[in-house]
Amino acid sequence: MSRRTGQNPEVRLGKRKDGTKYFYFQYWIDIPGQEERQRKTEILGPAMTLKGNAVENVGTVPNGLTKSEAERKKLEILSEINSSRYEIPSSLTFTDCVKHYREVFAPKMLRASTLSTANGHIRKHLELAWANVPVGHIAMDTVNEFAWKKRKEKLSWVTAKNILRTMQRVISCATKDKKPTFSINGLTIPERDKLQMRIDRRARASLTWEHAECVVEQINRLESLGSARKWQYSTLVLLAAASGLRISELLALRVNDFDFSESALRVDESSD
Numbered sequence: 001m002s003r004r005t006g007q008n009p010e011v012r013l014g015k016r017k018d019g020t021k022y023f024y025f026q027y028w029i030d031i032p033g034q035e036e037r038q039r040k041t042e043i044l045g046p047a048m049t050l051k052g053n054a055v056e057n058v059g060t061v062p063n064g065l066t067k068s069e070a071e072r073k074k075l076e077i078l079s080e081i082n083s084s085r086y087e088i089p090s091s092l093t094f095t096d097c098v099k100h101y102r103e104v105f106a107p108k109m110l111r112a113s114t115l116s117t118a119n120g121h122i123r124k125h126l127e128l129a130w131a132n133v134p135v136g137h138i139a140m141d142t143v144n145e146f147a148w149k150k151r152k153e154k155l156s157w158v159t160a161k162n163i164l165r166t167m168q169r170v171i172s173c174a175t176k177d178k179k180p181t182f183s184i185n186g187l188t189i190p191e192r193d194k195l196q197m198r199i200d201r202r203a204r205a206s207l208t209w210e211h212a213e214c215v216v217e218q219i220n221r222l223e224s225l226g227s228a229r230k231w232q233y234s235t236l237v238l239l240a241a242a243s244g245l246r247i248s249e250l251l252a253l254r255v256n257d258f259d260f261s262e263s264a265l266r267v268d269e270s271s272d
Contacts, residue, residue, distance in 0.1 A: 011067065098122055100173060157187075164182075220234065
C-alpha cells in the first residue's frame with residue numbers, strides 16, 4: 001500500500017451480474033518507475049443483511065458478512081499491508097540489471113564465449129523490448145507475449161528459450177533474492193511445437209547405441225592402447241551414447257556422481 005498520507009478507504013457494497021452482493025474497499029499503491037499511483041481493489045467477502053431478528057442473505061451466497069464484520073476485516077488487511085513486512089516496490093529496472101550483469105557478475109563468473117553469446121541476446125532482443133521496464137513488471141504473462149513476438153519474427157522456440165535463460169540470469173544476478181521473476185516452464189508452447197521439438201532432438205542425435213558399440217569394437221582392436229586405456233575410452237563412449245551428455249560434462253564426472261543403487265547420475269559441473 002502507498003506510504004503517502006490521506007488514505008482512509010471506505011467499505012463499499014458491490015453487486016455481481018447474478019445478483020450476489022459483496023463488500024470491498026479500494027486503496028492506492030506506488031508503482032516503481034512511475035509517478036502516477038495505481039488503484040487496487042480488495043474483496044472482503046459476500047454480504048448479508050439483517051431483517052428484524054432474522055438473518056437474510058443478500059443474493060444467493062450463504063454465510064455472508066455483516067457491515068461491521070467487513071469493517072473489521074478491512075482493518076486487519078490494512079494492518080497487514082502497512083506492517084513492517086510490507087516492502088515498497090523496487091525501482092530496479094532491467095537496464096540496471098544489465099549494467100550489473102556486464103560490470104560485476106560476468107567478469108567474475110562467465111567465460112568470454114558465454115558472455116559473448118549473452119551480449120548478443122541482450123543487444124539484439126532484450127534491451128530493445130525491456131529497456132527501462134521495472135523488474136517487478138516482468139512477469140510470466142508479459143514474458144509469454146515477448147516469446148510469441150519472437151516466434152512471429154521466425155525465431156525457433158529453442159532460440160527464444162535460450163534468450164529467456166539469459167534474461168533470467170541477468171535479473172537474478174542483480175536482485176536481492178537472486179531469483180528470476182518468471183519460469184521457462186511457464187511458456188505457453190503449443191503441443192504441436194513441443195512434439196516437433198522432440199522429433200528434432202532425436203534427429204540430431206549424433207551417437208546411437210549401435211554406433212557406440214561399433215566404436216568400442218574398434219577401440220578394443222587398437223594394439224597401441226593398453227587394457228586400462230581401452231576400458232576407459234570404451235566406458236566414455238558408451239556413457240555418452242546412453243546419457244546424451246556433452247563431452248565437457250562427461251569429462252567433469254567423478255565417482256561420487258554415480259548412484260548405482262538408484263541407477264542415477266548427477267551432473268552439476270562441466271569441464272573447459
